[in-house]
Amino acid sequence: xSALTQPPSASGSPGQSVTLSCTGSSSxxxxxxxxxxxxxxPGKAPKLVIYEVNKRPSGVPDRFFGSKFGNTASLTVSGLQxxxxxxxxxxxxxxxxxxxxxxxxxxxxxx
Amino acid sequence: QVQLxxxxxxxxxxSETLSLTCEVYGGSFGAYYWSWIRQSPGKxxxxxxxxxxxxxxxxxPSLDSRVTISVDTSRSQFSMRLTSVTAADTAVYYCARGxxxxxxxxxxWGQGTLVTVSS
Numbered sequence: 284x285s286a287l288t289q290p291p292s293a294s295g296s297p298g299q300s301v302t303l304s305c306t307g308s309s310s311x312x313x314x315x316x317x318x319x320x321x322x323x324x325p326g327k328a329p330k331l332v333i334y335e336v337n338k339r340p341s342g343v344p345d346r347f348f349g350s351k352f353g354n355t356a357s358l359t360v361s362g363l364q365x366x367x368x369x370x371x372x373x374x375x376x377x378x379x380x381x382x383x384x385x386x387x388x389x390x391x392x393x394x
Numbered sequence: 395q396v397q398l399x400x401x402x403x404x405x406x407x408x409s410e411t412l413s414l415t416c417e418v419y420g421g422s423f424g425a426y427y428w429s430w431i432r433q434s435p436g437k438x439x440x441x442x443x444x445x446x447x448x449x450x451x452x453x454x455p456s457l458d459s460r461v462t463i464s465v466d467t468s469r470s471q472f473s474m475r476l477t478s479v480t481a482a483d484t485a486v487y488y489c490a491r492g493x494x495x496x497x498x499x500x501x502x503w504g505q506g507t508l509v510t511v512s513s
Contacts, residue, residue, distance in 0.1 A: 285438045319499040334499030376498045383498045387438040
């Protein structure tokens, strides 16, 4: 069982927006602004799309938006495209004793 | 361009020891923490642990008793050993690096190594 809770699936039509949630605790998401989101296509390594709650690495389009409120983080993908269909994982730093915790992932389907 | 190269691992039997190595190309090896992350088939990601160039390590508490991560700065390599493996340790193992020193948003990943534990 993963430390962070993500819904197993989500879907949206091309052009629409979808928001994925990630719920943790006061020991991880609630304690640090070190929430990351990863996109993973089948058979590939994860790709970082959001770091430090709401920052995008170079090359990641601004259609990806991250936010956090309390112990819950969210990733919003707007203007859905076919290539956005993938699994999305959240993670949070949880201190030196616990390191990094991940969510179980959300499979995003573009209808 | 930073690249992390992992080697393939052979099949393991229960109770054996898993050993993996990651070699780093490009960038400054000594300026970062280096991490291992695994993904069980059809499951989510699990952080295993991390090490810096001075050998400071942090482990996932759930694996602490069985895992050892080490570093060889002369070869720009870091390695992990996991003892007493069981079928539950079957996973794709990734090495990874954050964006800067002691950063835990993993920008660089190895290609992954599938490790199968079966009797």
